[in-house]
Amino acid sequence: MPYRSSRWAIALACTAALAASAACGSSGSSGGTTADGKIELTVATFNEFGYEDLLPEYEKAHPNVKVVARKTGKADDHHQNLFTKIAAGSGLSDIEAVEEGYLPQVLSKADKFNNLLEIGPADVKPDRWLAWKSESATKNGSFIGYGTDIGPLAMCYRKDLFEAAGLPSDPAGVKAIFATWDSYFAAGEQFKAKTGDKAWFDSAAQVFNAMVNQEKVGYYDASDKLVVDTNPDLKSDWDKVTAAVAKGQSAKLVAFSNEWNTGFKNAAFATKTCPSWMLGVVEKQAGPENAGKWAVTDAFPDGGGNWGGSFLTVPKQSKHPKEAAELAAWLTAPEQQIKAFTAKGTFPSQVQALTSPALLDQTSAYFGDTKVGALFAEQAKKVPAAQPKGPASGTIQDKVFNSALQAVEQGTSVDDAWKQAVEGAQKAAK
Known part of the structure; x- marks a missing residue:
């Protein structure tokens, strides 16, 4: 499932109009000039960006501008519209949000988007954001996207299940368990030996995706060459996850399915890879009856990683680039990123925003009053660099490898599933 689509677990329908000027849906085209002479700017987003109050605020500060918001419930639908309109040569909004899972496809069409280094405010440079965030939206020197949110990785776990298995459950004690992927899967063996019927993690795909996102090279190398069948790190990640499946560590639940949702309530698994946006999913699905049982730790196997986030782009179709x-620069400025975070939990990618007390003092009562903002x-900051992404990276991860790993969980041999994944990736990349 695409990253941001999964961030809220459900596809949200269009909300009420942001203001009298706002509209719902992603149809239409870039703005022009209104009857009363105002510049009309259209902004196309999906799911929740936290802009409901920000767009009217911008209009108030810029009386010559009218903002029309076009918000689509599903990330898939938004991006399908985006690529259709790129191909048609018309219909795009002045600002188009792009989720990181679709960014490689957009970068392959970078000539259809403005270089923000050329048209953006002179004081807005890539170093405004975390380096790896800006690097992700840069292609051949063209910086096409201002970063919105991100999904830094942590680990969530059930304290009561750890205690039942004789594992430490306090923040200091779990650090050794989550130090590396080897220690993580070794602890899973110990957990299974003590509990029997409980799984260590929810699904192989959810763990594998996090592991791959940490690698210097994933499905493509820096020259946009597909390296699925030659990347030793990718194969190593596959071998470790599928070995854990063979030992019964996976609950074999398809992420965001009804069974997966119920698994949180039923304590069907003990650990969960947790990008920042996942905390809201855990709380919603586990329910108030499990408050205090879930914990989140900054100890994540083999360091940091990112899973999720989006960008704001300005297509060349815009009449007012x-x-x-x-x-777009204003919406992604530190002050506005903090406001969006407060409104909808979209975790900031701005360097300055990451030092804001409003962020660092944020706690979660559900997760034992942990200071999740600071965490x-x-x-x-632990994410070392942007991983090279090719045009089909999102499809390969969300469709090809997820399906192959689900096949392993349902009994397909590891070798046959790997062959399925490699062939599927090669087909997707054509």
């Missing part, structure tokens, strides 16, 4: 870039701010 400079004004659109100014709005994820530190996790975000």
Whole structure:
């Protein structure tokens, strides 16, 4: 499932209008000039960006601008519309949000988007964001996306299940368990030996995706060459996860299915890879009856990683590219990123925003009053660099490898499933 689509677990329908000027849906085209002479800027997003109050605020500060918001419930639908309109040569909004899972496809069409270094405000440079975030949206010197949110990785776990298995459950004690992927899977063996019927993690795909996102090279190398069948790190991750499946560590639940949702309530698994946006999913699905049983730790196997986040782009179809870039820069400024975080939990990617007391003092009562803002701010800084992504990276991860790992969980041999994954990746990359 695409990253941001999975971030809220459910596809949200269009909400009420942001203001009298706002509209719902992603149809239409870039703005022009209104009857009363105002510059009209259209902004196309999906799911929740936290802009409901920000867009009217921008209009108030810029009386010559009218903002029309087009919000689609599903990330898939939004991006399908985006690529259709790129191909048609018309219909795009002045600002188009792009989720990181689709960013490689957008970068392959970078000539259809403005270089924000050329049209954006002079004081807005890539170093405004975490380096790896800006690097992700840069292609051949063209910086096409201002970063919105991110999904730094941490680990969530059930304290009561750890205690029942004789494992330490306090923040200091779990660090050794989550030090590396080898120690993680070794602890899973111990957990299974003590509990029997409980699984260590929810699904192979959810663990594998996090592991691959940590690698310097994933499905493609820096020259956009597909390396699925030659990347030793990818194969090593596959071998470790499938070995854990063979030992019964996986609950074999398809992420965001009804069974997966119920698994949180039923304590069907003890650990969960947790990008920042996952905390809300855990709380929603586990329910109030499990408050205090779940914990989150900044100890994550083999260091940090990221899973999720989006960007704001300005297509060349825009009739007011400079004004659109100014709005996009304002929406992604530190002050606005903090406001969006407060409103919808979208974790900031701005360097300055990551030092804000409003972020660092954020706690979660559900997770034992842990200072989750500070925790994820530190996790975000652990991401070393942007991983090279090719045009089909999102499809390969979400469709090809997820399906192959589910096949392993249902009894397909590891060798046959690997062959399925490699062939599927090669087909997707054509």
